[in-house]
Amino acid sequence: MSDPDSTLTPAERDHRVRQVELLISRLLRIGVLTSLFIIVLGMVLSFTHHLGYRESADELKRLTSDDAEFPHTIPDVWQGLVRFQGRAVVMLGLLALIATPVMRVAVSIFAFIYERDPKFVVITSLVLALLLLSFLLGKVE
Amino acid sequence: MDRRIVPCLNRGLALHQWPVTPLAFTLWSFVASIFAGVIGSLLGLGGGIVVIPVLTLLLGVPIRYAIGASIVCIIATSSGAAAGYVRERMTNLRVAMLLEIGTTSGAISGAVIAGLISPRWLFIIFGLVLGYSALAMFRKRHETAAESVPPDRMSDRFKLHGSYFDEALGREISYRVTRAPLGLVLMYVAGVVSGLLGIGSGALKVPAMDLGMRLPIKVSTATSNFMIGVTGAASAGVYFSRGEINPFIAAPVAAGVLLGAWAGSHLLGRLQGKWIRMLFVVVLLWVSAQMLWKGYFWK
Numbered sequence: 496m497s498d499p500d501s502t503l504t505p506a507e508r509d510h511r512v513r514q515v516e517l518l519i520s521r522l523l524r525i526g527v528l529t530s531l532f533i534i535v536l537g538m539v540l541s542f543t544h545h546l547g548y549r550e551s552a553d554e555l556k557r558l559t560s561d562d563a564e565f566p567h568t569i570p571d572v573w574q575g576l577v578r579f580q581g582r583a584v585v586m587l588g589l590l591a592l593i594a595t596p597v598m599r600v601a602v603s604i605f606a607f608i609y610e611r612d613p614k615f616v617v618i619t620s621l622v623l624a625l626l627l628l629s630f631l632l633g634k635v636e
Numbered sequence: 637m638d639r640r641i642v643p644c645l646n647r648g649l650a651l652h653q654w655p656v657t658p659l660a661f662t663l664w665s666f667v668a669s670i671f672a673g674v675i676g677s678l679l680g681l682g683g684g685i686v687v688i689p690v691l692t693l694l695l696g697v698p699i700r701y702a703i704g705a706s707i708v709c710i711i712a713t714s715s716g717a718a719a720g721y722v723r724e725r726m727t728n729l730r731v732a733m734l735l736e737i738g739t740t741s742g743a744i745s746g747a748v749i750a751g752l753i754s755p756r757w758l759f760i761i762f763g764l765v766l767g768y769s770a771l772a773m774f775r776k777r778h779e780t781a782a783e784s785v786p787p788d789r790m791s792d793r794f795k796l797h798g799s800y801f802d803e804a805l806g807r808e809i810s811y812r813v814t815r816a817p818l819g820l821v822l823m824y825v826a827g828v829v830s831g832l833l834g835i836g837s838g839a840l841k842v843p844a845m846d847l848g849m850r851l852p853i854k855v856s857t858a859t860s861n862f863m864i865g866v867t868g869a870a871s872a873g874v875y876f877s878r879g880e881i882n883p884f885i886a887a888p889v890a891a892g893v894l895l896g897a898w899a900g901s902h903l904l905g906r907l908q909g910k911w912i913r914m915l916f917v918v919v920l921l922w923v924s925a926q927m928l929w930k931g932y933f934w935k
Contacts, residue, residue, distance in 0.1 A: 585883035
């Protein structure tokens with residue numbers, strides 16, 4: 496990372512940028528397909544565990560009511576997963592989906608290191624730090 | 637949605653008055669979410685303008701779950717389209733990262749000062765700002781790429797200029813970025829506003845990049861698409877721990893939006909910039925009217 500401009504020719508730099516773009520694109524596709532698969536699996540589990548979901552309108556009222564029961568902490572999700580609960584599996588997929596953009600910022604830091612671009616290594620690290628800060632502030636509230 | 641309107645419409649035309657089974661609910665929200673994903677990925681918006689009314693007005697979901705589902709919708713729109721946009725260099729990653737500093741610090745400031753400022757006047761001011769942006773974007777509807785832009789030292793120093801392959805025009809489009817400092821300030825303001833009002837983050841970002849920094853419209857929407865996902869993910873944790881992301885509601889939304897956004901990302905390259913701009917103007921006018929409405933009837 497020292498003396499960034501002299502180590503890479505513009506052609507080398509463009510080549511590396513392209514490599515990184517294709518890698519990030521592939522990682523994103525894997526992340527999205529994995530979370531989509533987990534979410535659909537969870538939905539299928541819910542519907543096979545509760546056959547009433549196909550005909551009972553009262554079931555819908557219960558599922559979408561203000562005091563509906565579903566996991567909303569990490570330990571809850573974990574306990575549900577152990578019992579193979581559909582809604583916990585869905586939650587795992589949703590959490591994986593939520594994590595993708597944050598992972599993308601984290602991967603970009605390494606990408607900018609590889610591209611020998613110290614300014615953007617700093618900028619991207621700052622963005623990641625601000626994201627974590629806003630996440631923590633939200634938790635405190 | 638306005639608090640006074642939701643209940644009366646709920647009583648009137650809501651689908652959930654009829655016996656809707658969980659299976660039917662899943663299918664309905666899945667189909668509506670595909671549409672939300674296409675619109676959101678084309679225009680760089682989150683898709684909440686589609687998902688929230690469908691869930692609350694048609695399907696009778698409590699507003700807090702609808703908002704939780706719309707956060708999932710934002711992230712799914714962003715992630716579903718991202719792979720395609722990165723590969724085709726539609727997203728300007730450097731512009732996105734630089735501006736993200738403004739957005740995230742703005743969102744944090746917004747959360748800190750929330751409660752000190754009455755949202756009423758913010759709704760009215762930003763309703764007017766968005767209305768004006770819609771007019772300005774409408775006026776330059778025949779422009780495909782800026783011919784010449786004022787030189788900008790910051791854009792040069794951070795090497796923000798770029799190029800992408802435009803499928804509709806069949807050639808590589810090179811563009812130069814300008815007024816990066818103004819862009820940063822506008823993104824900070826957009827962050828504060830979305831932190832305070834909870835809506836309109838994409839609706840403010842796209843005009844700032846299109847009118848201010850003179851990015852091509854497709855690059856503006858794709859770059860906004862990336863940014864809203866990052867900011868959305870940071871706030872999603874809060875909605876999750878507050879128990880506002882209901883898996884039964886969010887699952888079909890996530891699945892539908894991912895498919896829709898994937899389709900939208902393949903469509904953006906082929907559509908003419910003019911049509912993207914016109915579609916954006918229509919949606920912007922709608923969001924602007926909604927904000928003015930909320931401000932006017934604020935209690």
